[in-house]
Amino acid sequence: MNPVFAALDTTDLDCARGLAAAVAPHVGGLKLGLEFFLAQGLANTAAVAGATPLFLDLKLHDIPNTVAGGVRAIAGLKPEFLTIHTAGGSAMMRAAVDAAAEAAAQTGHRIKLLGVTVLTSLDDGDLDAVGQRGPAADQVRRLALLARASGLDGVICSPMEVAALRADLGADFQLVVPGIRPAGAALGDQKRVMGPRDAIAAGASRLVIGRPITEAPDPAAAARAIAAELAA
Numbered sequence: 001m002n003p004v005f006a007a008l009d010t011t012d013l014d015c016a017r018g019l020a021a022a023v024a025p026h027v028g029g030l031k032l033g034l035e036f037f038l039a040q041g042l043a044n045t046a047a048v049a050g051a052t053p054l055f056l057d058l059k060l061h062d063i064p065n066t067v068a069g070g071v072r073a074i075a076g077l078k079p080e081f082l083t084i085h086t087a088g089g090s091a092m093m094r095a096a097v098d099a100a101a102e103a104a105a106q107t108g109h110r111i112k113l114l115g116v117t118v119l120t121s122l123d124d125g126d127l128d129a130v131g132q133r134g135p136a137a138d139q140v141r142r143l144a145l146l147a148r149a150s151g152l153d154g155v156i157c158s159p160m161e162v163a164a165l166r167a168d169l170g171a172d173f174q175l176v177v178p179g180i181r182p183a184g185a186a187l188g189d190q191k192r193v194m195g196p197r198d199a200i201a202a203g204a205s206r207l208v209i210g211r212p213i214t215e216a217p218d219p220a221a222a223a224r225a226i227a228a229e230l231a232a
């Protein structure tokens with residue numbers, strides 16, 4: 001199984017279609033999120049994903065009733081994964097789990113819910129500034145345990161926390177990992193990063209990779225090179 005989801009972070013439909021066509025043969029799935037979904041909506045999200053597994057990254061974070069409504073609203077898209085924020089608390093996560101179960105009874109498709117823990121663009125100093133107890137690794141562990149207890153299928157975490165979470169949470173819990181930077185790739189706004197091979201070796205289930213693929217001169221070649229590195 002190719003563990004890479006390519007993040008197509010654009011508002012432009014033609015750009016997303018072009019990237020999807022180029023990289024889909026070389027990745028395990030496509031991630032469409034905030035930018036694309038807000039600009040293009042449900043129908044175009046479905047159109048761009050086509051038959052490729054979809055990771056719908058909406059990072060839902062609201063009161064339980066509203067998040068449950070959000071899950072129901074996108075259920076027809078049948079994404080493999082949907083993100084919600086663990087910081088929304090246990091009741092919110094349980095409401096999302098219940099809504100996903102109700103939707104599965106109707107659509108026959110079970111959406112896997114992933115809890116965002118501490119964004120990979122934040123470091124210990126950033127956490128302090130918003131009044132959260134660091135270090136980041138401790139906060140990630142606290143939120144991941146809460147996510148599992150609330151019935152989520154897995155969490156999003158940085159590569160720096162994967163090994164410890166894998167040891168704590170067992171083999172079946174999905175650890176989906178952005179903040180991936182192949183050797184020489186620009187960091188951009190990411191702060192807690194690792195290379196693709198090291199992240200998988202540490203225990204990541206899936207990798208989310210955006211700009212190192214989409215901003216490469218040849219996105220298909222970049223995706224193919226990452227797949228080859230992981231298969232070697």
Ligand SMILES: O=C(O)c1cc(=O)[nH]c(=O)n1[C@@H]1O[C@H](COP(=O)(O)O)[C@@H](O)[C@H]1O
Nearest residue numbers: 007057118119120156178179208209210211
């Ligand atoms: O939920 C996510 O996918 C996510 C969580 C997180 O903590 N950090 C993070 O970077 N992401 C997403 O992963 C992708 C990373 O993109 P690149 O930094 O371009 O590789 C983006 O689409 C982010 O929205």
